[in-house]
Amino acid sequence: MSKNRMTYLDYNATTPLCDAAREAMLPYLDRYFGNPSSVHAAGRAARAAIDNARDKLAALLHVRPHEIIFTSGGTEACNLAVLGLVGRLSDRSSGGNHLISNKAEHHAVLNAIEYLEKRENFEVTWLNISEKGIIDLDQLAKAIRPETRLVSIMTGNNETGVIQPLREISHLCRERGVLLHSDMVQSFGKIDIDLSLVDAASFAAHKFYGPKGAGFLFLRSGLSLQPIMFGGAHENERRPGTENVAAIAGMAAAAEWALPDREAEQAREAHLRDALWTSIAQNIPEVKQNGDGTSRLANTLNVSLLGLDSEMLLIALDLEGICASSGSACMVGSVVASHVLLAMGLPIERARSAVRFSLGKWTTADEIERAGNAVQKIVDRLQTR
Template sequence: MNRTEIYLDHAATTPVDPRVLEAMLPFFTERFGNPSSIYAAGREARAALDQARARIARLLNCQAREIVFTSGGTESDNLAVKGVAFWHLVNGRGRHIVTTAFEHHAVLHSAEYLERFGFHVTYVAPDADGIVQPEAIEAALRPDTILVSVMYANNEIGTIQPIREIAHLCRERGITVHTDAVQAAGTLPLDVEELGVDLLSISAHKFYGPKGVGLLYVRSGTPILWQQHGGAQESNRRAGTENVPGIVGMARALELAYEELDERNAHVQALRDRLIDGILQRIPDSRLNGHRHQRLPNNVNVTFAGVDGETLLLNLDLHGIAASSGSACTTGSTEPSHVLLAIGATPEQARSSVRLTLGKDNTAREIERTLDVLEETVARLRKLAGARSR
């Protein structure tokens, strides 16, 4: 098996920071208690859970009771979208939802599922730069709109959405606003008062925390019907024994991300810009997908005309370079990226695209090595494709 030497898929997942692992380890062994137990070991676990919740609440500028711990971003998105919808269904209110055509599938598939129950969904298209304009959201609103869900930053092309403006126009109308902030967490501000959102989803493994843990911020008073039943955990909002080690790790990872925010962002943005400039200058018929500047500091999504993206990724892997063609949740799908189609790419262009996402430990030398390999490999694959077509 090839060994990954250059990891450029941080949008898919990140390694656990050693400082995060150190914070987690005691809760797998000597501090292993169930936080619902009343004896000392349980109380100790409950204290750690409460402390983690309070620390995260400070970072989000919300009340600790407004945080619901989940298994990750997918569950948080499902809970937000379905929970609001079914509350309105039970209470006889409106049945119209607005989202975008390039959301993560956790939101899109939840919306499609709700259509089976009589809900109407409007899927707003982003512009060619991958930005959802507030005016487009406003035009989609109806008197019976109950929820608007727009991601904070796109997981494939990294474009940052005008969430504050969208939330403002929705809240003026009394419409609940959800944002999938899974890709934004640890990179962009998460102050929910500044953003103006009612619901916000994050997942720990995107910012050097553990997999299998996330949260949903739920503003007090938000209409939501809880979806997971069985126990009284999370104040009767999400049944199931809390993942104490994971939650402790998520709190520590989020703290570190914002303590080191400026340093990390400056580092990866410099590498990102070097990678983008190098690709566009050195490789003919290559095109950046998404807005050049209004994007996450670590995201590079590029189309290489005449090259199959999956073949290119396999060749990069042979050189020890890990990248992807889009969301890790759709790996193995033969369908072209719905994100790239939404911004106007043809199916052929979408299949000729790759995503390279940088992390805090990548180096300038790794970027230069990646550029060299990309230039040689794209030229070789195009030559082979040309030979086969003759």
């Protein structure tokens, strides 16, 4: 397969680096190489880049610069939020060891909470998820109690694109004085983000056309955070380790580049996504769409091609030059039944036949037509075996 024939429909896994990010990074890979903790001129230049990036991100998100904590990516930001907030807030003498989340979270949150549940004896209420992928708000209201220390519910799901009712979730948490963290890794640049609704939120640069290995945690002013790593006083003693100056500069540049045309771009991607669904559905009666059809990220289409194995489908698509996935890209190349779809109560056969197509800024109508034709061709071939 030649590279110029590749159709990339896996933007939820990662995005290409935009020119703005690349240009912002280059000076800090060459001329301005100083350690930002050093007091000399080279160090001050690196520190200025970090401060500038923090100011840019804060302005874009309408928060204060000191509320931005730079991390190595979304996974670390999620772990820092869950483990850091709970570590500081949980007072076993007062019984404050209750957490609330759901089984459709990204593993960065899911595994952190499972660790607290299994290894630190925290009690966890796992909220029910509807067949459309939405949490049960009534159950959340009933689950919150005086011992509840943290609620963690993602904004937009990385596999299905389903958007949770964050405003209603926030109201319930604020009403009861409970902290709310939201994994917003898939949401930046795709929907309006209102950080006044949450106490903490996680982000990753490579999901919005920035570099891999960079992310940040928003932490509301006045909240204490226990570090989950040790070895320095970086990031106001909240995240030790020498900062990745080039990646941080690139992340801020990518954020500035991705946001201005968000509404028009998301409308374009939604149109292409719906065209892909129409192409698949009108030719393959055995297909099912997974997740809420209305409250969903504009770029995401998750379908189950019933009776077919997603691993075979993905291999066949790859041979046709189509890059798609079966869900989260953080499972080291494995293709297993989606934990998100299983959490939604879908049959395991449907979860095992799921494929996710996720679009981005460089997706074209020709690529969508090509992908739809490829899916039909592959399904016809596999079903005749």
